[in-house]
Amino acid sequence: MPNFDVTLGNSDTRWKQMQSFIEKPNLLNKEDMPQWYQEGSYINTGYRPIMHSVRFCLRSLLYEHNETGSIYSHLLGFVFVASFMGYAISRLLNSGMPGISWKDGLILWLDYGSSLVLLFNSSVFHTFCCHSESVNRNCLKADFNSVILMMTGKFVSTAFYAFYCMPEAQYMYAGLGIVVAIAIVIFNTMTMFQSPAYITTKAGLFFAFGSLAIVPVIHCIVLYGVGISVRAMGLKYLGGFALSSVIGTAVFIFRLPERWSPYTFDYWGNSHQIMHVAILASIVFHCCAVFNAFEFWHLSNGTCEIPVSEMVLGPTVWNPFG
Numbered sequence: 519m520p521n522f523d524v525t526l527g528n529s530d531t532r533w534k535q536m537q538s539f540i541e542k543p544n545l546l547n548k549e550d551m552p553q554w555y556q557e558g559s560y561i562n563t564g565y566r567p568i569m570h571s572v573r574f575c576l577r578s579l580l581y582e583h584n585e586t587g588s589i590y591s592h593l594l595g596f597v598f599v600a601s602f603m604g605y606a607i608s609r610l611l612n613s614g615m616p617g618i619s620w621k622d623g624l625i626l627w628l629d630y631g632s633s634l635v636l637l638f639n640s641s642v643f644h645t646f647c648c649h650s651e652s653v654n655r656n657c658l659k660a661d662f663n664s665v666i667l668m669m670t671g672k673f674v675s676t677a678f679y680a681f682y683c684m685p686e687a688q689y690m691y692a693g694l695g696i697v698v699a700i701a702i703v704i705f706n707t708m709t710m711f712q713s714p715a716y717i718t719t720k721a722g723l724f725f726a727f728g729s730l731a732i733v734p735v736i737h738c739i740v741l742y743g744v745g746i747s748v749r750a751m752g753l754k755y756l757g758g759f760a761l762s763s764v765i766g767t768a769v770f771i772f773r774l775p776e777r778w779s780p781y782t783f784d785y786w787g788n789s790h791q792i793m794h795v796a797i798l799a800s801i802v803f804h805c806c807a808v809f810n811a812f813e814f815w816h817l818s819n820g821t822c823e824i825p826v827s828e829m830v831l832g833p834t835v836w837n838p839f840g
């Protein structure tokens with residue numbers, strides 16, 4: 519973690535700090551904030567002052583400001599995903615379906631873990647972004663890299679189940695996803711690209727990485743046809759995943775709706791919060807896609823004894839929450 523300034527001075531200073539800790543600070547307008555904080559933002563009011571204190575940043579969890587929605591959308595999302603997705607994965611892996619192995623556990627728990635890392639790091643960034651410029655930049659870097667980690671987890675798990683009986687294709691797509699992810703992480707981590715001016719470029723890279731997922735989808739349809747692909751990849755849920763990802767990226771890049779109506783969405787309903795909800799929706803959709811694909815393969819060809827061309831569609835019989 520970056521250097522947090524948590525030093526306390528003498529008793530007078532400590533008392534003053536205690537008083538200001540209890541009181542909500544005056545929130546600031548955009549023009550009162552340093553240039554490095556306000557760059558590229560269409561939010562005009564509700565800014566916390568630059569705090570230089572971990573405790574005061576944490577204290578801001580208890581009052582309303584313009585990051586409250588961004589913090590809690592992912593903090594509550596973390597609790598939701600940790601409990602429901604964790605419960606569903608445990609049930610899947612212990613369901614007794616044919617062919618369940620350690621590889622399923624590895625893929626599902628990595629997918630789960632990468633989603634939780636993103637939701638947690640995002641909450642940390644929005645809580646501490648008003649600490650100082652260096653903390654803001656380092657937490658933002660961690661936040662962006664967490665998005666890449668989550669996308670890699672989702673890309674690899676999608677390919678793993680799409681090509682459940684084709685280990686070569688699984689390794690090829692896993693390798694492709696990891697190489698692209700490393701390239702984007704290097705770009706994101708280089709100091710020269712840390713300015714908010716590059717934020718749209720980074721969002722574009724995320725979108726390009728997400729779009730890469732169309733390749734295994736087409737590959738899967740060519741191999742199995744549409745009917746089996748819908749079940750083998752959980753395709754209808756992947757559609758929801760893609761739609762929520764596109765909506766989240768678009769509102770983020772174009773800063774909508776706050777660009778259209780200044781001041782109206784400063785606290786609630788701005789593009790960043792919509793993007794957070796879209797990310798949460800995309801995690802849930804993808805989770806359903808992977809569970810659907812898991813169930814299809816393990817119930818119809820768990821040990822890969824049947825050639826793919828002879829596989830038939832069976833009924834859905836397993837409900838993770840049943």
Ligand SMILES: [Zn+2]
Pocket residue numbers: 588640644790794
């Ligand atoms: Zn965020």
